[in-house]
Amino acid sequence: MRTTLAVLGLVVIALGTAQAATANEVAEWNDVAVAVLLAGGQNNLTLTRGLTMVSVAMHDALNAIQRRYEPYAFDGAGEPNATPEAAVATAARDVLVLAVPVFGTPSQQATAIAMADAAYTSALAKIADGPGKTSGVAVGRAAAAAIVGLRRDDGAIRDVPYTPGTAPGQWRPHPNPVPADPPIPNPSLAPGYSAAMLPGWRHVTPFTLLSAAQFRPAGPPPLISEAYTRDFNEVKSLGGKTSTARTAEQSQIARYWYEGSGQGWNRIVRVVGASRKLDRWDLARLLALTNMAMADGFIAGFNTRYHYDFWRPVTAIRLADTDGNPATGADPDWETFLNTPPIPDYPSTHSVLGGAAAAVLAEVLGTDRVAFMMVSGPPFAGISRSFTSFSGAAQENADSRVYAGLHFRTACRDGIALGQKIGTRVARMYLLPSRR
Secondary structure, eight states: OHHHHHHHHHHHHHHHHHHHHHOOHHHHHHHHHHHHHHHTTOOTTHHHHHHHHHHHHHHHHHHHHSOOBOOSSOOOOOOTTOOHHHHHHHHHHHHHHHHGGGSSOHHHHHHHHHHHHHHHHHHHHTSOOSHHHHHHHHHHHHHHHHHHHHTTTSSTTOOOOOOOOOSTTBOOOOBOOSSOSSOOSOTTTTTBOOOOSOGGGGGSOOSSOSSTTTTOOOOOOOTTSHHHHHHHHHHHHHSBTTOSSSOHHHHHHHHHTTSOHHHHHHHHHHHHHHHTTOOHHHHHHHHHHHHHHHHHHHHHHHHHHHHHOBOOHHHHHHTGGGSSOTTSOOOTTOOBSSOOOSSOOSSOHHHHHHHHHHHHHHHHHTOSOOOEEEEOOTTSTTOEEEESOHHHHHHHHHHHHHHTTOOOHHHHHHHHHHHHHHHHHHHHHSSOBOOO
């Protein structure tokens, strides 16, 4: 009970912070959705699915009231006098309550649903009772039901067997640095060597792509190639726990971008939306497009990762004497700067999501050259960095994975390119201005 009350307090604080910064309930509910999904036991990957569903529901609810853009899942016509605030709040809350039970423990799910309901009660209390509020609630409920129904059998909870390989170049469970960084409270998990994470995500139905393999990149370089040698030596030099080549700023960049991409890039959208004074409709559309692109980035990225099944730098460096490449030197004691997630290397989905989000933002806003500042969230919260373009932020986001020792450069470069293709396609084909 004490934990639930503490988390409820956090969501109230989040609401207050978002209101002070934007005065836009679409931004508020995006912020709340992140907190609710994380409290419900979702990880950085699965969270993107829930965030996309919330964003789409808010977009569709608003456009049912006043048709500015094409819908995604709900094409109903709401009452023109329906209150937008009620529609947005109901759409977001209903998706969260229906989507939360897919992941996490019963205790986590109960806490998350309580958070969503508390935020919803607070939001509705600020809206005067009457026909507009009633209609808004009805529109929001219909929009939420549409996207939840569409994603009910999307394969997100499908269990897919996976057996790691043992040949040179193949992924296998790997260690974290000692001590783990960021810290992992569970002593049994801190050393790493975890089983592969969500290998079945490669089969999840995309939100926009024709197939998860639609833009599959060419794959990592051969182990005996010059390209692999360059990648190997770069990450070995820059990404090690005790590296003397990595600068203080590069270490800060690695920590700054370590946060889940869904959380970080949604915050960027809120920051940019506030600076551009986007209204409910435009911000909801931008969030929906960005989240669809990132969710598909993870699906396409995992499809590619488990297709090539390439080993992580920490494994490659420790076992370099097995790779057949005389230009790569083994170091059996080498440790990464930060913890490596238990997933194959190629491509870096962190880079995919950054490329996808940056492409959507540039397409929708009509320019890549937008200056903004963002403060990082957990696990290394409170770091401020400024950018002059979305593509520049996406590049630094990708660079961070080399500095942290988590990815080879090719995985990051090809990850950005994959994300750019997904993001550009999403922005040019979905939620277009309505012709009605």
